[in-house]
Amino acid sequence: MSTASTVTTELTQPGTRGTKIAELDLPDVPNPGEVAPSDAREISRVFFVRLAALEEGTHEHQYVRNTLIELNLALVRYAAGRFRNRAEQMEDIVQVGTIGLIKAIDRFELSREVEFATFAVPYIIGEIKRFFRDTSWAVHVPRRLQELRIDLAKATDELSQRLDRAPTTAELAEHLGLDEDQIIEGVVASNGYTAGSIDMPMDDSSDHAAVPLSDRLGAPDADLEAAENVQALKPLIKELGDRDRQILQMRFGEEMTQSEIGAELGVSQMHVSRLLTRITSRLRAGLLAVE
Template sequence: MSMATAVPTGLTHGTTTSDVAELELPYVENPAEVAPKDARELSKIFFERLAVLEEGTHEYQYARNTLIELNLALVKFAATRFRNRSDQMEDIVQVGTIGLIKAIDRFELTREVGFATFAMPCIIGEIKRFFRDTSWSVHVPRRLQELRIDLARANDLLFQELDRAPTTPELAAHLGLEEDEIVEGLVASNGYTAGSIDMPLDESGNPGSATLADRLGETDAELEIVENVQALKPLLEELGERDRWILSMRYGAEMTQSQIGAELGVSQMQVSRLLTRITSRLRTGLLAQE
């Protein structure tokens, strides 16, 4: 532990060293670097003072922030239990720190239990809650998330006893649940992980290997055309002969507006207006059918 004259964490820049002395607390320059034994002793002192300070004051913030830094080692220790998720370690430490802060806010010296003993379940619980809420590929109700864990444990235990995979009735009897609940839990478990449709279907790893995406069907654009044609038929029958002839020349024979104008003896601009009027009428008729 080291003493210094710098402004403690949580105090404003206007705070002086005399203000720190009035806190009746040691000023720890680098709380995170304090040895574990010293951190435990200092934590007791800070918890005693925190209990009588008014929440929201500078003194309260200094005591609370120092307690957080003194006990960050607990978060790092808890995080080692999840080292198989090294790619998420930064998130794990952040979430674990939230658990530490909650433990500090709830802890009371009258519990007659060490802070570390009290805090570890809070930290680990917060981390597990993070995985439970964010690790599922498909969102399912929390009760089914918890049932998945119970089913996994029951399946392992019964497999050892029976030397085979347990049946649904056996799982239900073991967990004291209805078979329908077991089935629901097993189905929901499929949402825990999701595979990419771009993964190869075989395990050869060859660049040209077929993927699931290669075997998935696509929307047939021709079907939509057929549907539109069928819907347009009664609307076309309502048009006059001249309008149907214009549509036939434009979209059937693929004539330009100038060519159509020559056939009708009108200007290209008039043909454009005629086509706009006709297609607008057809579009309105289609929308009215939806």
């Protein structure tokens, strides 16, 4: 049963259904979703007449509206069948299409003198396409760029056939009546439509076996970072006093322990620890300073 029938009203409660339906002067439809499409078309016409006369928000209006939704769910399944080859689950597509059906029911008027199915199917398909447009992109981009991607694809195909070559940015801009910067922005945004895994093997048409892209990606060079830090430290170390530079040399150059440094300088190990903390804190602050 669809979500449209989940709202319980006094019209669907045992013992009251028949009486209330009789009061509405409507045919009794115990299982609207099981009605054949040809019968649903005629019954829907009767329900639309009654819906137009009911006040919105009442239990009666809700019952008639919900019944119309269930009667016409076959239209949603028919429209959703056009997209069965998409990666999305069919259940999700049907749910989105049902939103389009509800919009069509709320906007349909018998005075239009068109069949409801003819009126509703464009709403259903439009809602499904909107769903694909908003969710199919690997990277979210603004709606205008999503629409520009479609325009660019059409313009590229048309100009390629006319010119017998790929069109330039300037030609695309002239064809679409846009600036070249807008064309470039649209082309760049189009790259976000799909995304590949870095673990996917890359085929470089060589004799070697394909390897994942992740194996070809670079990584930060730890030695290069260390070399940059050394170069950045040199002017900071020059600003230190002779004794501080001597302590740094003994601790990090000669790799002496704090006790050995203390014995060399004639001070306690704790005092050496405090001196090293002060020196390294000063150097760290100099490295992290933002000019």
